[in-house]
Amino acid sequence: MKTLILLLFLVSCSSTNLSSYTPYNVSIKPGEVKLLSLKTPRKNAKGKVSCNNQEIPYLENNGTISIFLAETYFSKLKPFSCQYIEKEEKVTIANIKIEKKAFPFEQLSVDRKKVFYSKKDLKRILKEAKQLKLVYKGNKKDVFFNGPFALPIKSKVTSIYGTKRLFNNNKNSQHLGTDFRAKLGTSIRVSNVGKVVLADDLFFSGNTVIIDHGLGVFTMYGHLSKISVKVGDQMNKGHVVGLSGMSGRVTGPHLHWGVKVHGHWVDGDSLILETEKL
Ligand SMILES: [Zn+2]
Structure with a gap:
């Protein structure tokens, strides 16, 4: 019985623990949009996704969350990250690098x-x-x-x-x-x-x-x-x-x-x- 309780405890912990998430590495250029499909940090995600301190709408489906990432034409080429935030918890889901681009x-x-x-x-x-x-x-x-x-x-x-x-x-x-x-x-x-x-x-x-x-x-x-x-x-x-x-x-x-x-x-x-x- 004790083992069962311990097992249940471990399972419930692992399904709610956000800290084990491995963030994705993504690169984008000024004026580009990317569609990211990331492993959902939590089943039935109810939290917020924020990229560069801007809340981004997302779609959760079949174990993935999908977001559009857009980089401004006027980019300062400074890397930033995307976070999943739920109540008091916060986890980095993607690290974004900006590559230079020349325009005519x-x-x-x-x-x-x-x-x-x-x-x-x-x-x-x-x-x-x-x-x-x-x-x-x-x-x-x-x-x-x-x-x-x-x-x-x-x-x-x-x-x-x-x-x-x-x-x-x-x-x-x-x-x-x-x-x-x-x-x-x-x-x-x-x-x-x-x-x-x-x-x-x-x-x-x-x-x-x-x-x-x-x-x-x-x-x-x-x-x-x-x-x-x-x-x-x-x-x-x-x-x-x-x-x-x-x-x-x-x-x-x-x-x-x-x-x-x-x-x-x-x-x-x-x-x-x-x-x-x-
Ligand atoms: Zn035009």
């Missing part, structure tokens, strides 16, 4: 009103920034996406993610999305299952649609000539969000496709690559 450069000329803002435009820009902040806060616990993400259009990429830009020989910026060549009126398709959280005309990206895919992942489609969806619509794979155009700050008709994960604009290609294994 391009010069563009756009309508000077889109570079030197009027008072009225500045007011609009600030109002839209607030609106977008709320949109991207979203509901992070739900998971809508299903399987790999896909490109919104099959076409030539005219400006890749991360390109450093000089507007009108004066203003520096970074292109934190991907531009695709798109004739006016081309159907633009959603990258994965999700929910429409914005369908509006914005100063920079013109007619814009934003989709919440859950687990902290959003995609945005800019410069549309026509928006075909409204806020709250459920999108399935292949659904059309609108038609391509040249609204907002543009040099000509094209699609701007943006991917935001945990508040950072990341390279859509890395999201597709990482979710191909799903």
Whole structure:
């Protein structure tokens, strides 16, 4: 009997002891997203996952927890770790190393009103920034996406993610999305299952649609000539969000496709690559 009690005690200890967890070593580059599948630190995990002091939504399934890890374009290349935290207990589940990455450069000329803002435009820009902040806060616990993400259009990429830009020989910026060549009126398709959280005309990206895919992942489609969806619509794979155009700050008709994960604009290609294994 004593042995049985001791055995039960040991078993219950080992199932709740977080300190024996061996953390994963992961490397990531600025502007990248990674999908990590880690051994669950505890069955039916109810705690929080925090990376670089930011809480990250996760999915627990079949002994693994899945999280998206996103590194900002503006990374200081400082390593950090991810922790699982439950009540008073805390365990490091992953150590993250950041690798350097170089980005290309391009010069563009756009309508000077889109570079030197009027008072009225500045007011609009600030109002839209607030609106977008709320949109991207979203509901992070739900998971809508299903399987790999896909490109919104099959076409030539005219400006890749991360390109450093000089507007009108004066203003520096970074292109934190991907531009695709798109004739006016081309159907633009959603990258994965999700929910429409914005369908509006914005100063920079013109007619814009934003989709919440859950687990902290959003995609945005800019410069549309026509928006075909409204806020709250459920999108399935292949659904059309609108038609391509040249609204907002543009040099000509094209699609701007943006991917935001945990508040950072990341390279859509890395999201597709990482979710191909799903
Ligand atoms: Zn763009």
